[in-house]
Amino acid sequence: KPKEDREWEKFKTKHITSQSVADFNCNRTMNDPAYTPDGQCKPVNTFIHSTTGPVKEICRRATGRVNKSSTQQFTLTTCKNPIRCKYSQSNTTNFICITCRDNYPVHFVKTGKC
Known part of the structure; x- marks a missing residue:
C-alpha cells in the first residue's frame, strides 16, 4: 500500500467514529490497544462523529x-x-483543521479553523 493509504487508514482508526455522541465512551475507546501502542495512555485524542x-x-x-x-x-x-487512564470527555460542534497529504487526511491538527 502507498504511504498515504496507510496513514489514512491510521487516521480513520484514530479519529473517525461511526458511534453517536450518546454511545461514545472515552474510557472504553481510549483503553483499546489501538490507542495505547506503547502501553501508555494517550494524553488527548479527538474523535470526529x-x-x-x-x-x-x-x-x-x-x-x-x-x-x-x-x-x-x-x-x-x-x-x-x-x-x-480514566478520561474526561467533552463534546463540541466545530470546524476541524487536518493535515492532508496528496488528497488524504493524515493528521488531526486541532479543533477549529487552521
Missing part, C-alpha cells in the same frame, strides 16, 4: 502536505487528561 466521506472531502485537490480547514462543522468528542 462522521462517515469517512466528508472528512476525506476536506483534502480533495490538496497536493503535497498541507493543513486544511473543513468547510462544514463536525460533531466532535475530545478525550483528555487521563488519570490512571
